[in-house]
Amino acid sequence: DQQVKQNSPSLSVQEGRISILNCDYTNSMFDYFLWYKKYPAEGPTFLISISSIKDKNEDGRFTVFLNKSAKHLSLHIVPSQPGDSAVYFCAASAPWSSNTGKLIFGQGTTLQVKP
Amino acid sequence: NAGVTQTPKFQVLKTGQSMTLQCAQDMNHNSMYWYRQDPGMGLRLIYYSASEGTTDKGEVPNGYNVSRLNKREFSLRLESAAPSQTSVYFCASSPPREVYGYTFGSGTRLTVV
Numbered sequence: 001d002q003q004v005k006q007n008s009p010s011l012s013v014q015e016g017r018i019s020i021l022n023c024d025y026t027n028s029m030f031d032y033f034l035w036y037k038k039y040p041a042e043g044p045t046f047l048i049s050i051s052s053i054k055d056k057n058e059d060g061r062f063t064v065f066l067n068k069s070a071k072h073l074s075l076h077i078v079p080s081q082p083g084d085s086a087v088y089f090c091a092a093s094a095p096w097s098s099n100t101g102k103l104i105f106g107q108g109t110t111l112q113v114k115p
Numbered sequence: 116n117a118g119v120t121q122t123p124k125f126q127v128l129k130t131g132q133s134m135t136l137q138c139a140q141d142m143n144h145n146s147m148y149w150y151r152q153d154p155g156m157g158l159r160l161i162y163y164s165a166s167e168g169t170t171d172k173g174e175v176p177n178g179y180n181v182s183r184l185n186k187r188e189f190s191l192r193l194e195s196a197a198p199s200q201t202s203v204y205f206c207a208s209s210p211p212r213e214v215y216g217y218t219f220g221s222g223t224r225l226t227v228v
Contacts, residue, residue, distance in 0.1 A: 046217070
């Protein structure tokens with residue numbers, strides 16, 4: 001069973017507009033969530049994270065929202081830029097993985113920002 | 116530069132051949148991981164090592180073995196490659212309690228024919 005799901009394989013937005021990427025999870029024990037960004041032929045890189053004790057975390061143009069009751073998080077990019085075009089992975093970790101830091105990833109969403 | 120180094124970057128194998136993917140990190144991280152990325156499946160954990168001398172299975176361990184040679188190095192071995200193992204493989208490392216995110220290598224693109 002996929003514990004972390006990104007149901008939209010792709011998203012296309014116009015430069016300057018908002019990009020909203022969504023992620024759902026099934027395990028209420030997850031206590032930390034992260035977003036990674038991946039360009040072709042490169043490894044994923046850390047983008048932004050949020051603890052389960054918060055409902056929002058902002059870093060420049062990137063904001064992550066967490067709705068624990070709905071087991072849903074989203075990444076907002078405002079304004080979107082062509083350089084944001086990449087695959088975005090949502091990831092979650094649980095208290096029982098505190099010794100390993102093990103993350104569970106979603107399937108990824110490919111964002112295309114059109115000039 | 117500090118980070119995670121994977122070799123090789125590309126490899127083509129015939130069915131039944133064996134090979135070892137190498138990974139080394141120089142950030143003094145305790146934990147290391149091997150993931151595979153497949154279309155529509157995201158990143159799936161193959162094996163991980165919480166510390167030197169320990170390894171554990173992840174979500175998709177069948178057909179693979181690993182060795183945590185020392186704190187820096189974590190290798191992934193395919194004993195008898197199958198077409199289903201065609202994938203992009205990523206190695207990553209992290210501090211003991213993941214807070215700021217893994218550091219990933221640039222990946223190995225493996226094709227099994």
